[in-house]
Amino acid sequence: xxxxxxxxxxxxxxxxxxxxxxxxxxxxxxxxxxxxxxxxxxxxxxxxxxxxxxxxxxxxxxxxxxxxxxxxxxxxxxxxxxxxxxxxxxxxxxxxxxxxxxxxxxxxxxxxxxxxxxxxxxxxxxxxxxxxxxxxxxxxxxxxxxxxxxxxxxxxxxxxxxxxxxxxxxxxxxxxxxxxxxxxxxxxxxxxxxxxxxxxxxxxxxxxxxxxxxxxxxxxxxxxxxxxxxxxxxxxxxxxxxxxxxxxxxxxxxxxxxxxxxxxxxxxxxxxxxxxxxxxxxxxxxxxxxxxxxxxxxxxxxxxxxxxxxxxxxxxx
Ligand SMILES: [Zn+2]
Numbered sequence: 001x002x003x004x005x006x007x008x009x010x011x012x013x014x015x016x017x018x019x020x021x022x023x024x025x026x027x028x029x030x031x032x033x034x035x036x037x038x039x040x041x042x043x044x045x046x047x048x049x050x051x052x053x054x055x056x057x058x059x060x061x062x063x064x065x066x067x068x069x070x071x072x073x074x075x076x077x078x079x080x081x082x083x084x085x086x087x088x089x090x091x092x093x094x095x096x097x098x099x100x101x102x103x104x105x106x107x108x109x110x111x112x113x114x115x116x117x118x119x120x121x122x123x124x125x126x127x128x129x130x131x132x133x134x135x136x137x138x139x140x141x142x143x144x145x146x147x148x149x150x151x152x153x154x155x156x157x158x159x160x161x162x163x164x165x166x167x168x169x170x171x172x173x174x175x176x177x178x179x180x181x182x183x184x185x186x187x188x189x190x191x192x193x194x195x196x197x198x199x200x201x202x203x204x205x206x207x208x209x210x211x212x213x214x215x216x217x218x219x220x221x222x223x224x225x226x227x228x229x230x231x232x233x234x235x236x237x238x239x240x241x242x243x244x245x246x247x248x249x250x251x252x253x254x255x256x257x258x259x260x261x262x263x264x265x266x267x268x269x270x271x272x273x274x275x276x277x278x279x280x281x282x283x284x285x286x287x288x289x290x291x292x293x294x295x296x297x298x299x300x301x302x303x304x305x306x307x308x309x310x311x312x313x314x315x316x317x
Contacts, residue, residue: 016086031064038065101254129294130276137198138171143244170244178271
């Protein structure tokens with residue numbers, strides 16, 4: 001589905017609920033308590049407010065025929081307990097999945113006609129669903145490079161103040177991982193590589209930096225090639241780090257274009273969002289896939305979201 005389809009086909013709450021039901025239970029509705037598929041649909045009459053005489057709208061519920069548990073399409077998902085209609089949620093997901101470089105909370109707030117804070121919270125919850133908890137390790141030929149976000153002195157490793165280090169790991173013809181680290185020391189970088197590269201990878205391509213050293217590690221048998229960027233050499237046979245660098249430059253264009261002031265506290269979330277879109281750029285239905293992932297992911301309370309260090313894997317100094 002593209003943006004126009006979503007405008008046209010998911011414009012009422014009823015249609016959105018039906019869509020979500022199919023995404024959440026592609027093989028038919030299952031009881032959230034006992035997983036039985038013997039489910040009845042019931043309508044629960046809205047509550048009457050005796051003072052005002054106003055009745056809240058009726059609700060469609062599922063009831064399990066085995067254990068009598070009652071639930072709705074949104075029970076236990078991020079979509080639950082928000083006062084935002086599903087059509088706005090879905091539009092937000094469509095905007096975020098369709099924009100290659102990402103979309104700012106400001107743009108989202110204008111597009112959806114909601115407050116900035118609502119848009120910001122929405123975007124972060126969508127990003128959470130884009131997080132891959134245990135992604136497979138990369139194999140084949142893997143390129144590794146580091147880049148620096150923030151500050152102005154590009155590429156000077158001695159002047160790292162006010163900058164955040166991002167390690168990029170990309171399998172040629174495969175997936176990308178972007179990891180924010182507190183520094184660019186050999187051990188820190190090695191940990192990222194060990195977490196993301198299979199020990200039977202065919203080759204590892206890096207630049208000449210001494211931080212890439214695989215002697216006495218699980219990668220000692222892997223072919224390791226270094227390209228001498230200092231000598232202005234960028235490609236030598238199959239030795240280069242161009243595919244990871246092109247991912248970096250696309251990410252940075254998004255940072256300056258859409259986000260202006262990315263709080264570095266949230267940088268890893270933006271990196272996750274970018275990698276998710278990048279790795280799924282050929283997926284037939286990224287929108288539906290994200291709607292489904294969000295239905296499966298738990299809720300993210302606002303207090304947890306704004307907590308200091310909530311998303312970074314290390315403690316900021
Ligand atoms: Zn049940």
